[in-house]
Amino acid sequence: MRAAVLNGYGELLSITDIARPVPAAGEVLIKVTAAGLCHTDLHLIDGDPAILPGFPAVLGHETAGVVEEIGAGVVSVAVGDAVAVFGAQGCGSCPTCLAGLENMCSVQVLSMNGIGIAGGFAEYMIVPAERHLVPMGELDPVKAAGLTDAGLTPYRAVQRALAHLEPGSTAVAIGLGGLGQFGIQYLNLLSDARIVGLDPDPAKRARALELGADLVLDPTSADFGEATAEHDLAGGCAAVLDFVGNDASLATARSLLAARGMLNIVGLGGGSTELSFFTMPPESVVTTTNWGSAPEMAEVIALAREGRIESTVTVYSLDDAQVAVDDLRAGRVDGRAVIVP
Ligand SMILES: [Zn+2]
Ligand SMILES: [Zn+2]
Incomplete structure (x- = not known):
């Protein structure tokens, strides 16, 4: 063969x-x-x-x-x-x-x-x-x-986030490539949360909107900080799924995470973020998803x-x-x- x-x-x-x-x-x-x-x-x-x-x-x-x-x-x-x-x-x-x-x-x-x-x-x-x-x-x-x-890992990530996603809450997917596109679909199918997708690529953002995202933003744009304030994202997201996992995406993830929220590192970008009482929102959870x-x-x-x-x-x-x-x-x-x- x-x-x-x-x-x-x-x-x-x-x-x-x-x-x-x-x-x-x-x-x-x-x-x-x-x-x-x-x-x-x-x-x-x-x-x-x-x-x-x-x-x-x-x-x-x-x-x-x-x-x-x-x-x-x-x-x-x-x-x-x-x-x-x-x-x-x-x-x-x-x-x-x-x-x-x-x-x-x-x-x-x-x-x-x-x-x-x-x-x-x-x-x-x-x-x-x-x-x-x-x-x-x-x-x-x-x-x-x-x-x-590619379809299974985001499913497990979203399943584990559901306990944080009551109606009126916000879920964010960082990185809208293969895994992120599945993540958006599962959030749409399984939760009542508002779904936000972040990616620098306009084609991937457009696709995320088709797949069920309510709002998409470019995390590298100059007015991203302004946009996160305008849409109540900064410190306001109950679940942040990081499908990239590098230093930059984790910094963004941490800035969006709400008190008692879940930050789930799915991407193997090899980045890190500081974990301490004062740098994390109160009672937030940081986890990974392994396949x-x-x-x-x-x-x-x-x-x-x-x-x-x-x-x-x-x-x-x-x-x-x-x-x-x-x-x-x-x-x-x-x-x-x-x-x-
Ligand atoms: Zn694989
Ligand atoms: Zn075994």
Whole structure:
């Protein structure tokens, strides 16, 4: 089978013929129908951090496919089923996993499809356990692949913010790219809050308005401070979802956060902000969101199957996997880059 193989940190993906794997007991072989390319993949390629257990590596942790072959003992899926693959795969048996939170398993880390074991940038992929598969019915796999991460992480972030978002409150999404666009949609579907989106890119702000934002602003414009006062945003936002996570976005987030509000750092921008009694609004909460759980992914897939969320995607062939990487690095991708083998 053909796969986009990474042979070392910093190298280009190389399209290579490798042996098609055979599922062992409990495993499932899927024929990949689509695999999303994530910013995390750029970090993995660059070795920043250098966490891959070895090379050659096949990346791709946002995968949709069709069951091709099942290992002994697999009962919940059958050959021909269309499935989305839950990517944040834990050990399945520790207390955290048993609570449905495999995305935070500390027993088995870096043994997930595309992050430690072979992923979806290939014609076929072994899924290590049937519990990681969510049936997706007639859902377009090209749209479904990204839901397993880009669509899932904002869902968990918004779910955790809902307790702060009574009617009349304000929620802010900072960064209106792929994840931020999902964040706006979930806030619109699940909360009664006023929804504000911040992004320097006018096209992304326009898209956020279409997806349900009530107000959009450019946080880099000279009159941003004036606008936040005019719209009662400064110190007035009950939930601030930072999909960027750099120093500048966190400074903005902190300036908007209300007393008893939640600042949720979702973006991996690597920024920091000062945390002290006097710099944070009274009784505010600062947290992060780490991917999402399998039950939450099933909910996201359900919303997509009902046609209640939209995904923007740019499609690449497997042969063009490196082009997709280059385009993502250069900021040329509209929505999610999806590789279709
Ligand atoms: Zn990812
Ligand atoms: Zn576990």
